[in-house]
Amino acid sequence: MEERSGKKIFGGIAIGKIKLYGKAENKVVRTKIEDADAEIKRYEEAKAKAIEQLGQLYEKALVEVGEANAEIFNVHSMMLEDDDYNESVHNIISTQNVNAEYAAAVTGDNFAEVFANMEDEYFKARSADVKDITERVVTILCGGAEDSDIGDEPxxxxxxxxxxxxxxxxxxxxxxxxxxxxxxxxxxxxxxxxxxxxxxxxxxxxxxxxxxxxxxxxxxxxxxxxxxxxxxxxxxxxxxxxxxxQKQLLLTLKGKENVTKSGQKINLYANIGNPGDLASVIENDAGGIGLFRSEFLYLESEDYPTEEEQFQAYRKVVETMGGKKVIIRTLDIGADKQVDYFKLDKEDNPALGYRAIRICLTRPEIFRTQLRALFRASAYGNLAIMYPMIISVDEVRKIKEISKSVKEELLAEGVSVGEVEEGIMIETPAAALMSDELAKEVDFFSIGTNDLTQYTLAIDRQNAKLDAFYDAHHPAVLRFIQMVCDNAHKVGIWAGICGELGADLELTETFLKMGLDELSVSPGCILPVRKAVRDTQ
Amino acid sequence: MKSFNYTITDPVGIHARPAGLLVKEAKLYDASIMIAKDGKSADAKKLMALMSLGVKQGDTVTVSVEGGDEGTVAAKMEDFFKKNL
Missing domain, CATH: 3.50.30.10 (Phosphohistidine domain)
Structure with missing residues (x-):
C-alpha cells in the first residue's frame, strides 16, 4: 500500500482500477521540404480541420458540461486564428524550408513558454491551451486520429x-x-x-x-x-x-419544487459573499439570492469603491442570475468587519456600535454612491435592496427619502432604473417588536437570526464559556420570528430568514408552519433543506 | 490618435473569454487599436498577444485608436470595456 497526497480539486470518493493515461505523443521530426507554399497550404488545411473539430467539441461539451465550460473550445478556435501564431508558423516554413508539423510544434512551444512564465495563476494555466491547440494541428498533419479511448471498465x-x-x-x-x-x-x-x-x-x-x-x-x-x-x-x-x-439524493432534488406533501411552497435562496460564489449558487439550484453581502467590495479595496466599480459588480450578479431575484444588502461594515479607509474609531462595544446603516445615515455620500450603483444595476435583472441593522420606523423613512432622491436623480440623468423591492433585515429585538409598524414602510422582511439571537439572548457567540447558556432554538427567538412573519403577512408583504437558523433542518417544519415565505441559506444547504421541505406534511 | 484609460473590474482580468470577444470587436474596425499596460502594449486584434499582457482586475490599461474613424471607434471600444471588462 502506498499513499500520496495532492491538492484537492473536488470532493468525493472513488475506488477502482488506476489507468495511467498518456496520449500517444506525436513525434515531430524536422524535415526539409521543397515547396514552401504547398507546405503552408497543407498547414492551413490542417488548421481549418482543427477548427472544425473544435466546433464539434463545443457542441458536445455544450450538452455535457454547459455553455460556460464549453466556451473554452471557442477560445481554442480563436487562438488558432491568432495572427501572430499563424505568422510564426508561416515564417518558419518559408524561411527554413521545413515541414508544417515542425513549424507548428516550435511555434506552440514558444507561445506556451510565454504563458508558462507569467506570474498570475490564471494566465499561467493558459499555457496548456496553447499546447493543446498545437497538438491538435500536429496530430492532423501527422494523419493521426485522437486517442482518447480509456477502455471498457471504469x-x-x-x-x-x-x-x-x-x-x-x-x-x-x-x-x-x-x-x-x-x-x-x-x-x-x-x-x-x-x-x-x-x-x-x-x-x-x-x-x-x-x-x-x-x-x-x-x-x-x-x-x-x-x-x-x-x-x-x-x-x-x-x-x-x-x-x-448523499450525492444521489441531492441530484434527484435538482429542478424539483420546494413544496411540502400538502402543497405548501417556500422559496429557497442562497446567501453569498462575493461573485465567485455564483457558480455554486447555480450548481445547487437556488431560486435566487436571498442575501448578497456587498462588503466584499469594500473589504477587498484600498479605498472607497467607485460607483462604476460597484455597478459592474452588481450588474454581473443580476445578469448571471437571469430573471431570478437577487437581494443585495447595503454595506454592513463595523463590528467585526473593519476597513482601514473608513477610519472608524475604536469602540468598547462594537457589536452595539457604529456599524451598517448607522454609518450610511451619518455618511450619506458613501450610501448614495452604493445606492446609485444598485439602482443602475437594477435595469439588468431582478434586483432588490435590503438595509441592515434597523431599529426604528424613523430610520426607514430617512433611508426611503435618500433612496427616492437617488432614484429621481438617476431618472433625471436619463439612466434607466428597474423595479426594485426595498426591504429590511430584522436582526434587532427593537425591529422585531416594531415589525407591525415597519411592515407598512417596506416591501419585505429578512430575519437575520445570527444577530437577532445574540441581541435577544445577550450572549456573545464567540465566547465559548457561554455555550452552556446558548440555545439556538430559544423560544424567545422563535416567538420573534413568528411575530415578524405574522406582521408582514398582515399588510401583505413577504418575510424570510437569511441567518444560519434558516438551514437548521430541525426547524424546517417549524418555519413552514409559521408561514415563512423564504429561507436563504448557504448554497451547499439548498438541496438538503429542499429535501426537508419535501419530507414535511 | 484617440485614447482612453480604463480600470478592469472583471475578477479575473482580460481572461480568455472577454479577450476573444475583444478581438472580435476590434476586428470590426479598420483602425489600429492598441492596448497598453505598464509600458507593454498589444494589438487588440491579436488574442495571444492580448492575453500575454496578463491584465488583472484593478489594472489600468490605455487603449489607443489610430486611423479610420478613430473618434467613433474609441467611443465604441470604451463602451465595450465598460460592458465586458
Whole structure:
C-alpha cells in the first residue's frame, strides 16, 4: 500500500482500477521540404480541420458540461486564428524550408513558454491551451486520429496533465476520478471535474508501476491510496456508500419544487459573499439570492469603491442570475468587519456600535454612491435592496427619502432604473417588536437570526464559556420570528430568514408552519433543506 | 490618435473569454487599436498577444485608436470595456 497526497480539486470518493493515461505523443521530426507554399497550404488545411473539430467539441461539451465550460473550445478556435501564431508558423516554413508539423510544434512551444512564465495563476494555466491547440494541428498533419479511448471498465485516470479536449472526449460513464501532476485549481480540467462531480486531485507525481492496480481517491482529504490493504479498502467502501447516497439524493432534488406533501411552497435562496460564489449558487439550484453581502467590495479595496466599480459588480450578479431575484444588502461594515479607509474609531462595544446603516445615515455620500450603483444595476435583472441593522420606523423613512432622491436623480440623468423591492433585515429585538409598524414602510422582511439571537439572548457567540447558556432554538427567538412573519403577512408583504437558523433542518417544519415565505441559506444547504421541505406534511 | 484609460473590474482580468470577444470587436474596425499596460502594449486584434499582457482586475490599461474613424471607434471600444471588462 502506498499513499500520496495532492491538492484537492473536488470532493468525493472513488475506488477502482488506476489507468495511467498518456496520449500517444506525436513525434515531430524536422524535415526539409521543397515547396514552401504547398507546405503552408497543407498547414492551413490542417488548421481549418482543427477548427472544425473544435466546433464539434463545443457542441458536445455544450450538452455535457454547459455553455460556460464549453466556451473554452471557442477560445481554442480563436487562438488558432491568432495572427501572430499563424505568422510564426508561416515564417518558419518559408524561411527554413521545413515541414508544417515542425513549424507548428516550435511555434506552440514558444507561445506556451510565454504563458508558462507569467506570474498570475490564471494566465499561467493558459499555457496548456496553447499546447493543446498545437497538438491538435500536429496530430492532423501527422494523419493521426485522437486517442482518447480509456477502455471498457471504469477507471481512475492518472495523468501528467489533461487537456480540456481530452477530458471532454472521454466516456464519462467510465471516469471515476482525475489525478494529475500538472494543472491548477483554475484549469479547465478542474472545472470539468467539478461540473461532472467526480473527485480530482492535482500535484501528484505518478509512477509507472501503478497502472492496473486498485486505487482510492479521497477528494475530501486530498489523498491517493495505491493498492490499499483490506481494512482500508473496506472503510472506504463504507465511506463511499454514504457519500454516494448523499450525492444521489441531492441530484434527484435538482429542478424539483420546494413544496411540502400538502402543497405548501417556500422559496429557497442562497446567501453569498462575493461573485465567485455564483457558480455554486447555480450548481445547487437556488431560486435566487436571498442575501448578497456587498462588503466584499469594500473589504477587498484600498479605498472607497467607485460607483462604476460597484455597478459592474452588481450588474454581473443580476445578469448571471437571469430573471431570478437577487437581494443585495447595503454595506454592513463595523463590528467585526473593519476597513482601514473608513477610519472608524475604536469602540468598547462594537457589536452595539457604529456599524451598517448607522454609518450610511451619518455618511450619506458613501450610501448614495452604493445606492446609485444598485439602482443602475437594477435595469439588468431582478434586483432588490435590503438595509441592515434597523431599529426604528424613523430610520426607514430617512433611508426611503435618500433612496427616492437617488432614484429621481438617476431618472433625471436619463439612466434607466428597474423595479426594485426595498426591504429590511430584522436582526434587532427593537425591529422585531416594531415589525407591525415597519411592515407598512417596506416591501419585505429578512430575519437575520445570527444577530437577532445574540441581541435577544445577550450572549456573545464567540465566547465559548457561554455555550452552556446558548440555545439556538430559544423560544424567545422563535416567538420573534413568528411575530415578524405574522406582521408582514398582515399588510401583505413577504418575510424570510437569511441567518444560519434558516438551514437548521430541525426547524424546517417549524418555519413552514409559521408561514415563512423564504429561507436563504448557504448554497451547499439548498438541496438538503429542499429535501426537508419535501419530507414535511 | 484617440485614447482612453480604463480600470478592469472583471475578477479575473482580460481572461480568455472577454479577450476573444475583444478581438472580435476590434476586428470590426479598420483602425489600429492598441492596448497598453505598464509600458507593454498589444494589438487588440491579436488574442495571444492580448492575453500575454496578463491584465488583472484593478489594472489600468490605455487603449489607443489610430486611423479610420478613430473618434467613433474609441467611443465604441470604451463602451465595450465598460460592458465586458
Amino acid at each position: 477507471v481512475i485516470i492518472v495523468a501528467e496533465d489533461l487537456a480540456p479536449s481530452e477530458t471532454v472526449q472521454m466516456d464519462k460513464s467510465k471516469l471515476l476520478a482525475f489525478v494529475t501532476r500538472l494543472g491548477s485549481a483554475n484549469s479547465h480540467t478542474a472545472i470539468l471535474a467539478r461540473t461532472m462531480g467526480i473527485p480530482a486531485l492535482i500535484g501528484v507525481d505518478r509512477e509507472e508501476s501503478w497502472n492496473g492496480k486498485i486505487g482510492i481517491v479521497d477528494g475530501y482529504e486530498g489523498k491517493l491510496i495505491i493498492d490499499p490493504e483490506m481494512p482500508v479498502l473496506e472503510a472506504y467502501f463504507k465511506k463511499k456508500e454514504a457519500d454516494d447516497e
